[in-house]
Amino acid sequence: MGRDLFASRELAWRLMVRDISAQYRQSFLGFLWAVIPAVVLAATFTFAKNGGVVNIGNTDIPYPAYVMFSMTLWQTFVESLLGPIQAVAAAKAMVAKISFPREALVIAKLGEVFFNFGVKLILIIGLFIWFQIPVTWNLILAPVALIHLIILGTSIGMFLAPASALYQDFSKGITLATSFWLFLTPVVYPVPTDGVFGSIVKLNPVTPLLVTTRELATTGVISNSQGFWIASLIGIFGLLIAWVIYRLAMPYVVERISS
Template sequence: MKTSVYSSDKQTHFFQELKDMFTDIKSSNFLAFQLAKRDLQSQYRQSFLGFFWAFAPIITNSLVWIFLNNSGTVNVNSDQKIPYVLFVVIGTTVWSIFTESMMIPLTSVNSARSILSKINFPKEALLISGIYKLGFNLGLKLLMIALFLVIYSVKPGIEILYFPFILISIMCLSMSIGLLITPLGLIYTDIAKVITTAIPFLMYFTPVVYAVPQQGFFKKLFELNPLTFLFNDARNALVGISVDNLNFALIVLVISSIILLIGLVIFRKSMPIIIEKIGG
């Protein structure tokens, strides 16, 4: 008896998917910009305090730790080369950038749930829209850091040239993680809640508001956290202290970029299934 085997004519090739994806991103760039512009205008136009809310979480978190340190309630281990206020402000600002980068793919797609199944457009536009919003908020946060550097009369040295590279490594790492969890997060809303609950705990094992302990179990725990080296170097680059882990930042950037590309392909292939599930 003759046996017939049927297979799909449409085969998936990773690099072909990437090529098609970048073509769609280019064609939908205007749409992405308009979506970002609409969201930013609605976010700040309807707020009495406007741009203040971009800084509010950073300022309040910094004030809490500054108060705890100055009152003696908590004996904070900080780098003596940097004024503690500046140490905390830079740390919490970079941490805010890290967390926003991680959540931006999920929040950007979630904000467009109502049109996903109604309008046919490249879904990558939502990711690019999120990057535009992230870039706008990033500019505001960097201005705040610059203001504090001026207030404390800190003149960055040649090391500041390393800061953009280290910051890109941090953002690429967090965004690659965020992109991988986006498909599941769109189907199960618990994912976003788990992340927002768990992320603050990670902060306490990262040199955000205090330095790496000099000894003991927590010193080893900090050293197992890749963010430790990135955050220390980011802060050092801004205040003119030597940067020691550029090779590590390069490795993180390369690995994160690969994960990011894989995440983009997974996102592209999974979106039709996700839209069917959340739309049905």
């Protein structure tokens, strides 16, 4: 596994450059698509909040900045989850005809996730300047929490990638599941403190990772360090297990595709 991972670096780089170029080449708005969903969601919920349609509650930073920042983190998680699934599905022909380290497909998508977040980082810096959000020394730890969030998403995506390559139902179901999952994650509202819904949100493994990343970048105070480390361990061990399953399953996927 280690040898294949090391051997896949050059191919992964070429695939990443190709995918990023294709993603933005035929788009009029180009890189703006990386930040448009966060801006639209923030505008919608800010309008609803100010109009009294929804009662969001108090947030640590101005609400529009809260939603836009949280949405960029959520987008990054979803991209890391869908990346392996999309990579394997798109490379069916190449997988069936050419022998190469399959890890290259996942690494290429991981590189694309980090590239897209770099684009989103422009929006985040603009939010800090526009809303005058204070910066603390804990900001330097926020990338570590973000990496843990990406690891969790990649572990889920890598686990589902082989089955998704064979059955389109998985891809459609995952798209539907992530849409529902968004509202179980404190992206547009603070973490609930009580009730059944609050318990569900707290059990969501994305919650402590996303919230900790947001807190380290804004207030500098971590509200649930225990939950963060539990979710991080789930993501890390989940990635190792998913990697093994991915390697064991891909030969069968190739056989089914080739037949």
